[in-house]
Amino acid sequence: MRWTIKPKPEQKEIEQLSKALKVEHLVAQLLLQRGISTYEEAKKFFRPQLSDLHNPFLIKDMDIAVERIQKAINNEENILVYGDYDVDGTTAVALLSSYLLENYPNVATYIPDRYDEGYGVSLKGIDFAEDNDFSLIIALDCGVKAIDQVNYAKEKGIDFIICDHHRPGKKLPNAIAVLDPKREDCEYPYDELCGCGVGFKLIQALASTKGDAIEEIVPYLDLVATAIGADIVPITGENRVLAYFGMQVINSNPRIGFKAIINQIKKKELTITDVVFIIAPRINAAGRMKHGQHAVNLLTETNLSQAETFAAEIEKFNTDRRDLDKEITEQALKQIKEHKEEGRFTSVVYNENWHKGVIGIVASRLTETYYRPTLVFTKSGDKLAASARSVKGFDVYNALEGCAECIEQFGGHKYAAGLTLLEEQYKVFKAKFEEVVSESIDPKLLTLELNIxxxxxxxxxxxxxxxxxxxxxxxxxxxxxxxxxxxxxxxxxxxxxxxxxxxxxxxxxxxxxxxxxxxxxxxxxxxxxxxxxxxxxxxxxxxxxxxxxxxxxxxxxxxxxx
CATH class of the missing domain: 2.40.50.460 (OB fold (Dihydrolipoamide Acetyltransferase, E2P))
Structure with missing residues (x-):
């Protein structure tokens, strides 16, 4: 490990903050290193308030989205709440669908099958909407790049509202509304929300239009805090407020589905770390091993005994996931050694039989071992699918953009992404990815940095x-x-x-x-x-x-x- 000590703030600043807050110099220094330099900023940090949340209508297209949902309700249209199969997506679907169902019955949920449909908005999902007379789809934690899919839906008379937090491409889908704080033309003050966070801003906007106080929707924050932890978004600004109140809900009055999981693990007070390592993997296991809809069913269940049955099923999925993850990681490490690839700047491995549901975890494990940008591929239909993970300080999404000519489709973040490509492109891609990374990465980033x-x-x-x-x-x-x-x-x-x-x-x-x-x-x-x-x-x-x-x-x- 490379030990890096953070720069010490000016002694004068430390003394001023220490005096203003009546705390030791050590505490003042820690606060300054987190960008907190005044009494007011410290108050916001230590005592987050719901009033610190931004006005949801500052998100571009929010007014259009609210108006379209209200129109759907007034016209008694069927609304399909569609989301990704990971924790962020399933919590977002549980959040929005249960909020809408409180006052309106014509709402159903749809999670794509990881193996049959893959990531994001699928044509099969749109066909399901058409067959079942849904005229509005609200997509959560996906959709910002679904240009063809949204056009396909439009031809069938189905409208789309997209709530996403991934980086958009050069062109936005032709949806009724695209809520994404990372849109270049969106001036929302905080662009690090997770998908479930964007979903929460939508229900905040809907609630405020009805004249409901923010306190009315606080019970939904257990879902948002879980998504914030699981999706590894910064716990700063608005996310800190959402996570702070969400953890209070988890520890005082969690929804029945969470209660069922917590009853199994028998832990009194949970921290966000517990949420990341105990609750999130169980929710994720449903989409990895079986189907993400199982997670939505658990998170929206209101009967404890039924929720406990669902939680027991999900516990079994999680045990199976752990066994598979261990087995595939061992095979992947062996492949790297046998191909004598330890000296490369990247790790890229492939086996057509690896379980698609755990390749993301395996990529994380390989990154922990060799500490370099990593891709784990498996067969998915007639293509190859991969999960990418990166090392601190290196943008793997940008590196994939540099290999775009070999890739069919990709999306994600700086540190985690997913992609598909044709099997005949695998070797070309592997060489190109190594070339792009070796030419752009600072070699010191290949040693794990410990920030002190x-x-x-x-x-x-x-x-x-x-x-x-x-x-x-x-x-x-x-x-x-x-x-x-x-x-x-x-x-x-x-x-x-x-x-x-x-x-x-x-x-x-x-x-x-x-x-x-x-x-x-x-x-x-x-x-x-x-x-x-x-x-x-x-x-x-x-x-x-x-x-x-x-x-x-x-x-x-x-x-x-x-």
Whole structure:
């Protein structure tokens, strides 16, 4: 790992903010590094308010979308709520469909089959709408590039409203309304919403037109917080407000579907990290292993015993997904070794039998191992489909644009994308992708960077500091858990490897005679030799709490040591 310490703000700024907020210099420095330099900004950060949410009508086409939905309701048209099969898409579909169904019965949901229809708006979905007399489709978390599909629907007399957050192409679909904060002509003040976030802005607009207060739609924020965490969008600005109140809903009064999942995992207080690693994979498993509609059914269910049946099904999908993911990752790593590709700038692997539902996870695993832009391909119908993942600081979407002549279709973000191509183009694409990346990537980005907020002394680590740091949550991109470093620490002699194959490291650390603090280093068990000799070493860590037999104590969560 490459340790990078963030620049320290001016001492004068630290002192001013410390005085204004009556906090220690350490806390003031952390806030300044997050772009918070005044009392007012700190108040917004620590105490988000629903009034901080922007007016939804600032999104381009929002007034047109609201008017078209109201017209559909007045004319008793059938409305189809259509969304992608991942967490962002299924939560968005659950959110909008359940909101509309509160007052209007002619609403149904549609999630495309990952294997049969692929990503985004499908012709099969439009045929389903025509066959069942739907005259309005509202697409969530997809659609901004669906130019041909929207034209196809128009020929059949079906209107489209698109709620997306992906980067549009050069041309927008000919829809009634395209709600996407990333549109160049959209002046909405915050363009990092997830798909479910754009869906929430639509129900906020619909609610305000009816004269309902924002508080009326707060119960929907458990879905939005889950999508924000799962889709790895920045937890800054408006997303921070949505995630903050969404986590309150999850922990105090979650919808029945979430309750059923939480009852299975038996955890009292969930953080957004728990949502990302516990709730989101289960929701995702439905679309990966079976069909995304299972997730929508769970998230819209109002009967607990029925929801628990759905949650048990989804738990089984998740177990199967984990087994497959492990098996395919092993095969992919073996393929890279056998083809002697360790020295390349990219990892591109293909097996026609790999399960399409887990190639995105496998791409993430390979990126963790080799730390370079990665694509995992499998056969999908008569084409190949791939999931792409990138390393921090490198835009894989732009790299794919540089290979556009070999690709049939692609879409996504800076760090994650999906694409399809013809099988005969695979070798050409693989060579072109390696060429584009090798010519455009800064080689230092191929070593994992560990961003450290600041160096501190062990004696500064107190329960009071922990209480303040907890208020920095919810954490995520743009507001990561503060990472510290401490120099010349020493194990007090209790250091040992723990867990299966002793792959984790458990220590009791001290520095210059400070009081010992417990530390856990996941996957750092191989460093035990350097610890045992009573050597002094530097550590990078976050602060954590360890609960054991009802007692809570501070502990360091080691990220690296050297």
């Amino acid at each position: 907020d600041m160096q501190i002394e062990m004696q500064q680590i107190t329960p009071k500091l922990m209480r303040i740091l907890k208020q920095f949550a919810p954490f995520g991109p743009g507001n990561m858990t503060p990472t510290f470093m401490a120099e010349n620490v020493q194990d007090t002699g209790y250091g040992k490897g723990v867990g299966e194959y002793e792959k984790h490291l458990k220590l009791s650390l001290t520095q210059k005679g400070s009081k010992p603090i417990g530390a856990i280093g996941f996957n750092l068990g191989n460093k035990i030799g350097q610890i045992k000799t009573k050597n002094r070493f530097d550590i990078a860590f976050t602060l954590d709490e360890n609960e054991w037999q009802g007692n809570v104590s501070l502990q360091l969560k080691l990220k690296d040591l050297k």
